[in-house]
Amino acid sequence: MGTVAVAVVDGMMQFELSLAYEVFGTAPDGVTVPWYDVTACGPAAVRVGRFRLEPDAGLDRLQHADTVIVPSWADIDRDPPADLVDAVRAAHEAGARVVSLCTGAFVLAAAGLLDGRGATTHWAHTEALATRYPRVEVHPDVLYVDNGSVLTSAGKAAAMDLCLHLIRLDHGSSVANAAARRLVVPPHRAGGQAQFVPTPVPAQDDHPLAALLPWVVERLDQPLTVEDLARQARMSSRHLGRHFRAATGTTPLQWLLTQRIRHAQELLEKTDDSVETIAAATGMGTATTLRRHFNRTVGVPPDTYRRTFRARTRRADTGTGPGA
Template structure:
């Protein structure tokens, strides 16, 4: 029986904590083999949101576990607690497999476990992780990263993806699928965080491109060029590029591609149009071109995206939410 220790501390995100307990706390009804032994480990009474928790064990039990789970916590601007960092480092040195959920990656980075390794966290905090820990190879476009003894996940629902991945490694696909069925979640999601990240449209309106953006978005079915955009903005192509870098952080053509992909996502969610028709409506030309750019940008083919989010729309109709609201909830919480 594998021992899984969950490291709890003040200010942690209780969603990720509950994910770990749901996956490792009890076996599905049709699994008869011994399940995990789950330990809650923390420095005495801890607070998470409006809850107070009393872990059964101290952080000194982490090095005795086979797997250590580090949930995230809300305030990533604050350095992780030193006793937690030390205990996680000691657990890894003792041979434990260490996995972070969401912003728990900041703990692993502080412990030095991510130095020279690829890692991820919630898309809203990947920039902060990379800036604070430059030796970490931050990948913002994946749901989780498996480095063998060190694993990291993206935000919220990706915590479930990583926990199911751990079960799959330990017990096989059949058992992981049984856990997923009990929790009513897919056993494995295709794609990465890019499908949940909102497209970058500047919030401020007092910049030189404020009138150009809506003009271009209304004409995405046209084969717009940098020269077309520069002419509309009454500036040189070189100056246009500088302005785009300043306002959006990207190039005019990359911004255009992002808007075309976003429009394609909306059409896949809300219409029954063929991929060829959507390619024409978004200025992609052919279905082959759309599939190539969509797969590379979003992480899944258009047909897979449509199946996922059309299902979400149907579920949203039942509970009164829209697909955009569900996407926002997925990406922001």
């Protein structure tokens, strides 16, 4: 998805707008895939927070983009501008992938793009979204919702999670992880994770799990158990579970499974190893086990994931992909 158009009108919030530019405007060091071409599209000079912004093009340019980003909309108590709503609808009808960050979901809902679909927004405004647009299936406690051509995120940090999810869809987990490293944020938080979970990987060096998690990641090929993790962390299994729930929002085994799946994605992208070999390298044991967990977590079987990623890579290498 080579071209990204960011919709800007009076009343957009600067955090999500800046975030979109930061994520899609600069390629991580060492990444060789064609990066995104970002354009700000608006009716005229606009006020974004305390700043004045001069768009690069009019709102009609949205329908020529591969991906349209609608940042957070500040005044949810009034209807978004009709020209913005019409432009977003036209872009989707023209085939664009339309993405809202935080309360940008109100714009997508006004355009009818969320009718009959699941969606989310900042937790403080999910009730208002559900009340005003009853045809939208609002999920109040998730980070983001991916409907394919229409995606919505919760507020602030969850907007970053969705942007990294888009990079992962377009270029694979290896490139998304590189982008996350540049931004100094966790590389992957699943969309279904609760909005209130602080961070999936402890940032403090003195956190009880700070030494344990890298130790686990280096041993994903081994049949680790909760008891193994507790022994390494020098705490009881119950105490370990409490720390994991507080730090990651999930259980030790679920966190471990997520790391195994992420490692499998990278091996499928970067190597020609068989599914059986990857199953062993990720501690899944058998190809059958890997396929079952991979399909349930990622949504497609490992072989399909590899073919899709390789096809994207070939298109990027030959310059035939979107935006070429």
